Amino acid sequence: xxxxxxxxxxxxxxxxxxxxxxxxxxxxxxxxxxxxxxxxxxxxxxxxxxxxxxxxxxxxxxxxxxxxxxxxxxxxxxxxxxxxxxxxxxxxxxxxxxxxxxxxxxxxxxxxxxxxxxxxxxxxxxxxxxxxxxxxxxxxxxxxxxxxxxxxxxxxxxxxxxxxxxxxxxxxxxxx
Numbered sequence: 310x311x312x313x314x315x316x317x318x319x320x321x322x323x324x325x326x327x328x329x330x331x332x333x334x335x336x337x338x339x340x341x342x343x344x345x346x347x348x349x350x351x352x353x354x355x356x357x358x359x360x361x362x363x364x365x366x367x368x369x370x371x372x373x374x375x376x377x378x379x380x381x382x383x384x385x386x387x388x389x390x391x392x393x394x395x396x397x398x399x400x401x402x403x404x405x406x407x408x409x410x411x412x413x414x415x416x417x418x419x420x421x422x423x424x425x426x427x428x429x430x431x432x433x434x435x436x437x438x439x440x441x442x443x444x445x446x447x448x449x450x451x452x453x454x455x456x457x458x459x460x461x462x463x464x465x466x467x468x469x470x471x472x473x474x475x476x477x478x479x480x481x482x483x484x485x
Contacts, residue, residue, distance in 0.1 A: 310337060312347050315408040318401060319423030320394045321347065322410045323382070327417075338384065338419065339442070349421055350380045350444050357441040361388075361432045367457055367471035369429015370395050370464075370480075374451045378424035380444040385430075388437030389413030391467050392420050395427035395455070399485065407464050412439075427455055431466050456480040 311324040325336035344351035359368060370393070373379045383392060392412045396403045410420050411433070422428050430439060454477065457464065461483045 310343055315394060317394050317396045317403050317408045320408060321421045323419040323421055325417045352444045353442045354446050355443045359439045361437045362435060363472055364432055364434050365468040365471050367431040367473055369457055370427040371454045372397060372427045373445060374453050377445040377448055377451055380424045381422045381428055382419055382442040384419040384440050385412035385414060386438045386440050387414050389433040390430040390437060390439060391433060392430045393464055394420060394422050395462060397427050398425035405462055407462055429457055431468055431471055454480045455483045459483050
């Protein structure tokens with residue numbers, strides 16, 4: 310695996326090192342030792358999948374509050390997404406800044422988000438599937454989010470007029 314640091318401390322784009330032959334390729338997508346060597350939390354408490362029927366679907370910006378903030382490893386296994394990491398850690402040098410990476414079934418890349426960061430993505434094509442590995446168990450009482458288009462963050466999404474859930478559309482402006 311390759312680990313490319315993003316502009317958000319502790320966030321990485323993770324690429325595959327493919328072993329290819331006439332049949333296709335084989336690659337490791339997770340290794341506890343390699344994650345630890347890069348200072349990442351290699352705990353996987355839960356895995357989730359998100360299937361999205363339509364291009365332009367936007368899910369986010371989600372995070373889990375204290376005492377159980379989640380680190381996430383996110384991979385797009387079918388289709389393609391514009392994936393956004395939003396730094397919501399008040400003590401961070403990049404607090405309220407964001408970084409984006411295109412993930413898809415063709416580039417096979419993943420994004421690692423450290424605990425305390427918000428996460429969202431917008432689908433770039435129909436029939437898109439996203440797979441998550443989470444460091445904490447989901448707790449509905451701690452689930453939270455910030456508005457995808459809050460001017461405090463200035464996230465630039467590739468597709469205007471996204472398809473949103475009522476919950477994602479209704480998050481209030483961020484209050485630091």
